[in-house]
Amino acid sequence: xxxxxxxxxxxxxxxxxxxxxxxxxxxxxxxxxxxxxxxxxxxxxxxxxxxxxxxxxxxxxxxxxxxxxxxxxxxxxxxxxxxxxxxxxxxxxxxxxxxxxxxxxxxxxxxxxxxxxxxxxxxxxxxxxxxxxxxxxxxxxxxxxxxxxxxxxxxxxxxx
Amino acid sequence: xxxxxxxxxxxxxxxxxxxxxxxxxxxxxxxxxxxxxxxxxxxxxxxxxxxxxxxxxxxxxxxxxxxxxxxxxxxxxxxxxxxxxxxxxxxxxxxxxxxxxxxxxxxxxxxxxxxxxxxxxxxxxxxxxxxxxxxxxxxxxxxxxxxxxxxxxxxxxxxxxxxxxxxxxxxxxxxxxxxxxxxxxxxxxxxxxxxxxxxxxxxxxxxxxxxxxxxxxxxxxxxxxxxxxxxxxxxxxxxxxxxxxxxxxxxxxxxxxxxxxxxxxxxxxxxxxxxxxxxxxxxxxxxxxxxxxxxxxxxxxxxxxxxxxxxxxxxxxxxxxxxxxxxxxxxxxxxxxxxxxxxxxxxxxxxxxxxxxxxxxxxxxxxxxxxxxxxxxxxxxxxxxxxxxxxxxxxxxxxxxxxxxxxxxxxxxxxxxxxxxxxxxxxxxxxxxxxxxxxxxxxxxxxxxxxxxxxxxxxxxxxxxxxxxxxxxxxxxxxxxxxxxxxxxxxxxxxxxxxxxxxxxxxxxxxxxxxxxxxxxxxxxxxxxxxxxxxxxxxxxxxxxxxxxxxxxxxxxxxxxxxxxxxxxxxxxxxxxxxxxxxxxxxxxxxxxxxxxxxxxxxxxxxxxxxxxxxxxxxxxxxxxxxxxxxxxxxxxxxxxxxxxxxxxxxxxxxxxxxxxxxxxxxxxxxxxxxxxxxxxxxxxxxxxxxxxxxxxxxxxxxxxxxxxxxxxxx
Numbered sequence: 001x002x003x004x005x006x007x008x009x010x011x012x013x014x015x016x017x018x019x020x021x022x023x024x025x026x027x028x029x030x031x032x033x034x035x036x037x038x039x040x041x042x043x044x045x046x047x048x049x050x051x052x053x054x055x056x057x058x059x060x061x062x063x064x065x066x067x068x069x070x071x072x073x074x075x076x077x078x079x080x081x082x083x084x085x086x087x088x089x090x091x092x093x094x095x096x097x098x099x100x101x102x103x104x105x106x107x108x109x110x111x112x113x114x115x116x117x118x119x120x121x122x123x124x125x126x127x128x129x130x131x132x133x134x135x136x137x138x139x140x141x142x143x144x145x146x147x148x149x150x151x152x153x154x155x156x157x158x159x160x
Numbered sequence: 161x162x163x164x165x166x167x168x169x170x171x172x173x174x175x176x177x178x179x180x181x182x183x184x185x186x187x188x189x190x191x192x193x194x195x196x197x198x199x200x201x202x203x204x205x206x207x208x209x210x211x212x213x214x215x216x217x218x219x220x221x222x223x224x225x226x227x228x229x230x231x232x233x234x235x236x237x238x239x240x241x242x243x244x245x246x247x248x249x250x251x252x253x254x255x256x257x258x259x260x261x262x263x264x265x266x267x268x269x270x271x272x273x274x275x276x277x278x279x280x281x282x283x284x285x286x287x288x289x290x291x292x293x294x295x296x297x298x299x300x301x302x303x304x305x306x307x308x309x310x311x312x313x314x315x316x317x318x319x320x321x322x323x324x325x326x327x328x329x330x331x332x333x334x335x336x337x338x339x340x341x342x343x344x345x346x347x348x349x350x351x352x353x354x355x356x357x358x359x360x361x362x363x364x365x366x367x368x369x370x371x372x373x374x375x376x377x378x379x380x381x382x383x384x385x386x387x388x389x390x391x392x393x394x395x396x397x398x399x400x401x402x403x404x405x406x407x408x409x410x411x412x413x414x415x416x417x418x419x420x421x422x423x424x425x426x427x428x429x430x431x432x433x434x435x436x437x438x439x440x441x442x443x444x445x446x447x448x449x450x451x452x453x454x455x456x457x458x459x460x461x462x463x464x465x466x467x468x469x470x471x472x473x474x475x476x477x478x479x480x481x482x483x484x485x486x487x488x489x490x491x492x493x494x495x496x497x498x499x500x501x502x503x504x505x506x507x508x509x510x511x512x513x514x515x516x517x518x519x520x521x522x523x524x525x526x527x528x529x530x531x532x533x534x535x536x537x538x539x540x541x542x543x544x545x546x547x548x549x550x551x552x553x554x555x556x557x558x559x560x561x562x563x564x565x566x567x568x569x570x571x572x573x574x575x576x577x578x579x580x581x582x583x584x585x586x587x588x589x590x591x592x593x594x595x596x597x598x599x600x601x602x603x604x605x606x607x608x609x610x611x612x613x614x615x616x617x618x619x620x621x622x623x624x625x626x627x628x629x630x631x632x633x634x635x636x637x638x639x640x641x642x643x644x645x646x647x648x649x650x651x652x653x654x655x656x657x658x659x660x661x662x663x664x665x666x667x668x669x670x671x672x673x674x675x676x677x678x679x680x681x682x683x684x685x686x687x688x689x690x691x692x693x694x695x696x697x698x699x700x701x702x703x704x705x706x707x708x709x710x711x712x713x714x715x716x717x718x719x720x721x722x723x724x725x726x727x728x729x730x731x732x733x734x735x736x737x738x739x740x741x742x743x744x745x746x747x748x749x750x751x752x753x754x755x756x757x758x759x760x761x762x763x764x765x766x767x768x769x770x771x772x773x774x775x776x777x778x779x780x781x782x783x784x785x786x787x788x789x790x791x792x793x794x795x796x797x798x799x800x801x802x803x804x805x806x807x808x809x810x811x812x813x814x815x816x817x818x819x820x821x822x823x824x825x826x827x828x829x830x831x832x833x834x835x836x837x838x839x840x841x842x843x844x845x846x847x848x849x850x851x852x853x854x855x856x857x858x859x860x861x862x863x864x865x866x867x868x869x870x871x872x873x874x875x
Contacts, residue, residue, distance in 0.1 A: 028291045030300050030663050035292055062321070100225070102232065106250055153299050 020097070021160040029152035038160075048090065060090060093157075096134055096145050108132070115143075126150075167515040174508065175420065178427035186430040187438060194437045194494035194785070196733050200725035203595055203718055206700050210691050214338040216244075216355065216370040217584045219331045223321060230362070231334045237358045238336050243351045245337040246687075249325055259684035260624065265674045266634060267624060268311035272641050280649040284657045302663070303670050305650070328587025338372060345379045352376035369580040378572040385572070385835050392834075396827035404529040405820070410522055414455060417512045422448050425505035429497060437494055439839075443789045444501030446843065449828045450797045451509035453821035457804055458513060460813040460820075464522045469514050472807045476800040477510045479751045483799070486744040492733040498789065502796070524816075531819060535812050539862040543762045546861065550768035557775035564782040565727040570839040590707040596620070597698050597716040601680055602628050604692060604699045607716060611703065615711065620703030621690035631678040643671045730785065748799060752806075759806035765861065766802030770794050770853040774846050786842035794850030797825065801854055805861075818858050822851045 024037045039052040048060040055070020065078040065086065080087040095103050101110055101117070108119040119132040127150060134145040144158035192208075195201045218234055220227040231249055238244045260267070273279060283306055291300070301307070327333040338351055352373050359368055401411035422445050429444070430436050454473050457463075463470045484506075487499035594611075598604035608622035609630060626634065650664050682692050692701045705711070711719060749764070756763045771791060778787055801821075804814050830851050832844030 028299075030302075030659055031288065031291055032660050033292065033658075102229070103250060149299060151299055151302060 023158045023160055025154075025156040025158075027152075027154045043094070048094075063087070096132070097142055099142070164519060167511070167519070171420075171512065171516060174424055178424040181431035182427035183430040186434055186436050187441065188435050193435045194439055195726070195729050196491050196493060196736075198729050198732065200729040203720060204722060204725055206597075206693075206695050207593070207595060207702070207720055209693055209695060210700075210702055214370065214372050216336040216338055216368065216372075217327070218334040218336070218359075218366065218368045219327050219583065220366055221331045223326070223331060228324065228332050230366070231332055234358065234362070234366070235334050235336075238334075238355075241354055241358065243339050243354050245339050247334065247336045249332065249334040257684050257687060259681045263626075263675065263678065264311060265309050265670065266626060266631065266678060268309035270634065270637055270641075271308055271310065272637070273306060273308065273646075275642060275645050275649065277649060277653070280646075281653050281657070284650070284653050284659070288658055302666060303668070305664060305667055327584060330583060330587045338370060345375055348372045348376035349380070367580050367583050369577070369584050373577055374571070374574060377577060378574055381572045381574065382837055382840075385837055385840065389831055389835055389840070393827050393831050396831065397824065400820070400823055400827060406525045406528050407522070409520070410455075410459065413517070413520065413522070414452060417455070417509055418448055418452065421451070421505040421509040421512070424508050425501045428504050429501045432500065433497055435493075436497055439494055439786075439789075440497035440501050442843075443494075443498045443793065444505060446790075446793050446829045446847070447498070447502040447796055448505040448509060449825055450793060450800070450821070451506050451513070452824045453797070453800050453804075453817065454510055454513040455517065456817035456820045456824075457814070458517065459522055460524055460817040461811075462523050462813075464518045464520065472804050473510075473514070475751070475755050476803040477506065479748050479799050479803065480506060480796050482751065483744040483748050483796075486740050486747060490733075490740045491736040494785075494789070495737060498792075531812075531816055534819065534859060535815055537859050539860050541857070541860045542862050543765060546765045546769050546857070547761050550765065550772040553772035553776050554768065557772070557779040560779040561775060562782050563727075563730070564784045565730055566723055570784060570786055570837075570842065572837045591704040592707050592709075593720045594620075594703045594705060594711065595718045595720050596701050596703060597718070598700075599698060601682070601692060601699050604701055605680065606630075607714065608701060608703060611711065611714070611717065615705050615709050617706040617709055618703060619705065621685055621692060621701050624688060624690060625680050625685060626678055628678075635676070638671065638674060643668045752799070752802065756803065756806040762861065763802030763806040766805060766854060766857055767795055767798035769857055770798055770850040773853040774849045777845070777849055784838075784842055786839045787846050790843045790846035791850075793829070793847060794854075797821070797850065798854065801858070805858065815858055818854070822855055822858075826851050 019040050019042045021040045022038070024039070026035045026037075027033070028035070037052055037054075039050055041051075042049045046061065050058040052058075056075075057068045057072075059066045059068070060080070063080040065080055067075045067077075069075055078086065080090075091103060095101060101108075101119075104110065104119060107123065107125040108121055111118040111120065115136045115138070117134040117136075119134070121129045121131065130148040130150050132145060132147050135143040137143045142159055144156060146154055146156045148154050192201050192204055216238075218231065218238075220230060235247050235249050238247050273283070287300065287305060321332065325333040325335060351370075353376075355368060355370075359366055397411070401407060401414075405411075425444055425448065426436075426441060429440065433440075454477065457473050458470055461470065481503055484499040484503045487495050490496060490499075596604055596607050596611075598607055605622060605625045606627040606629065608620040608625075609627055612618045612620055612622035647664070647668050650667055651662075654664050655661050680692075685692055690701065692699055694700075711717065748767075752763045753760045771794070774787075774791055774794065775783075801818050804818065807814075825847060830844055830848040832840040833848045835841050835844060
């Protein structure tokens with residue numbers, strides 16, 4: 001059942017219509033393995049576009065997610081209405097980057113210390129996510145955040 | 161006992177009996193109660209029995225954070241209301257019912273795989289690659305790494321934006337389930353007021369709509385409109401009696417008589433009928449008011465100063481009563497109810513006007529307004545020509561008239577609420593409602609399941625429920641699969657491919673916990689929006705599907721189109737109505753022909769000409785059920801006036817009596833023509849046309865010299 005929340009795209013949604021470069025570090029407990037990826041994300045009112053260094057482009061427009069390879073060929077299309085977990089992840093990352101935590105309050109309790117936020121899951125979210133930590137730079141911009149899953153996987157996203 | 165006291169004793173005895181029999185709780189405003197209780201109406205009533213049908217929609221134009229936050233604030237307040245069951249805005253809010261948790265794997269689609277070493281190795285290799293290379297993070301479900309169980313109840317509809325509900329391209333959408341039936345007027349008003357209070361501090365750009373608001377607002381508007389109309393009606397009657405007749409005693413007595421007759425009819429009808437439509441009361445009262453012509457005919461002929469009874473009035477009463485007796489056999493509840501109501505009311509009015517009023521010796525005042533100018537108009541309409549014209553016009557209208565079956569056209573035309581409804585409806589996918597009926601819950605789920613598999617957009621309880629057969633098949637499929645072997649092969653190969661040692665130790669252990677029995681949980685279904693109800697000895701559920709999809713005919717599966725169902729029922733009722741109306745008409749015709757002899761055509765003109773004029777008008781605008789009943793009122797009046805006019809057409813007293821009767825009817829019901837409520841306007845327009853047509857005949861119909869028939873000689 002937990003699988004409902006598991007298929008999370010590693011996407012980062014940034015603020016406003018600006019492009020943010022990021023580095024993603026993923027730890028996969030099943031393989032005891034770290035993977036790294038660089039990319040950038042452009043977020044506008046209508047769409048979110050994530051470009052990875054290897055050329056893959058993920059575009060979210062309305063409720064559709066498309067993935068293209070480095071040659072611009074369409075690899076797959078996902079209807080987010082059928083994948084609320086993926087849609088949820090977009091919302092989660094967008095909320096984290098924009099520091100607009102209101103939409104997370106239904107599923108998380110939020111603790112704030114000096115330059116850090118901690119999101120503690122509530123209800124059934126607890127079964128998937130252990131917690132989320134978000135660190136700020138001295139200018140209050142996002143330094144990085146880490147999503148710790150209950151299966152011991154972690155995803156860390158740093159802005160560059 | 162003095163003989164002249166007997167009528168008063170009877171009068172009070174009737175009132176006492178009526179008070180004892182009165183059952184106010186039997187009165188209903190339910191529109192469906194006026195129709196024959198056939199299978200169509202049964203379906204609509206079943207649909208009304210579902211609790212989940214009352215929804216509130218709130219939206220603000222434009223997708224921006226400000227609007228979203230405002231909706232969140234509204235949601236918080238709504239949640240505190242005792243009338244709100246559940247709200248929905250943020251779709252990412254995760255709430256999984258205990259029922260789904262318990263039956264998750266049973267409800268999931270199970271896709272077995274071949275259990276050979278090579279296949280497992282290939283799957284593990286793919287799994288590893290997806291963890292390392294995939295652009296999407298795909299964490300492994302340790303319980304079901306090969307995704308053998310698939311559970312997806314999510315709709316494909318484009319209903320969300322950024323994880324929030326939305327209404328098309330208009331804005332974010334907040335929905336709330338309301339605790340209350342959409343047809344209960346009192347509850348509807350309470351709920352509407354409570355929501356109004358919650359939204360009081362919001363500006364006008366918040367669109368809040370629920371079907372229940374129609375019930376709440378329209379009943380208020382209708383009440384307000386009725387009050388205004390009654391005020392004018394009362395004003396007109398006062399003018400009529402005080403300024404023209406200058407006889408306040410007659411006014412008071414008439415009001416008492418009509419009020420008493422309507423009450424007695426209401427009380428006895430409420431005792432006889434378990435469900436008495438408010439429309440029966442309305443039309444019954446209108447017909448009762450026609451009885452005022454008994455008074456005026458007696459009054460202007462100075463009958464109350466003489467002995468004995470006026471035979472014309474007696475025959476007019478008897479003819480009308482006989483017509484209503486025939487209508488008792490129509491399979492149209494409203495007709496049966498209102499004809500019963502009218503029978504009782506007319507009888508009691510006749511009794512009072514005939515046997516009690518002589519005691520008061522009412523007579524027209526000498527100083528009353530003179531209507532000489534009216535009688536002096538030279539008649540110019542030939543009786544036979546009017547008759548032929550009426551017949552031709554009725555036949556013409558019969559071919560051109562179309563029936564307006566939409567009950568909504570009878571309601572108040574609530575433009576502001578309709579505009580809000582349009583915002584929601586025009587931006588949401590168009591859906592058909594399907595009612596599924598079965599003898600048991602299991603059969604119900606089975607039927608829903610068959611359709612669920614055939615129709616892609618089908619949304620029913622089958623998404624979250626299993627029939628006994630489905631459970632049995634699912635269990636057999638699970639039991640026949642060797643999960644132990646799968647687990648062995650998985651663990652044997654995983655380490656070699658690079659997975660952490662012992663990572664899959666618990667994989668597929670849950671299969672031992674999958675329930676060995678299954679029973680539907682109706683409360684859980686209801687909470688998830690899939691309600692199952694029991695009515696009589698049958699079970700029902702509602703499903704939806706896209707309007708453009710077709711459904712093959714299946715026993716106990718009905719697409720609900722209220723307009724079509726009512727149309728079909730009304731058509732059936734019309735057949736029966738036409739038969740008994742014809743019988744009524746024949747009986748009325750026989751009596752009229754017998755009593756009016758050579759003047760039969762003249763008497764019939766008073767029935768046919770008003771009908772012809774009304775039908776001609778209706779052939780342009782369409783006829784609805786209210787028009788139809790109002791025509792019956794005019795027929796009743798036409799019978800009376802036809803008999804009076806044919807008995808003594810040249811009598812100024814008769815014309816004066818009819819003139820005042822018509823004026824009273826117009827004051828009471830013709831005035832409804834000014835109402836903006838469909839049903840009331842319909843009654844008003846028919847009665848006004850009818851009254852004008854009769855007035856035209858009274859003034860201008862040429863008549864042969866009066867026969868001095870013995871039976872009609874004034875005593």
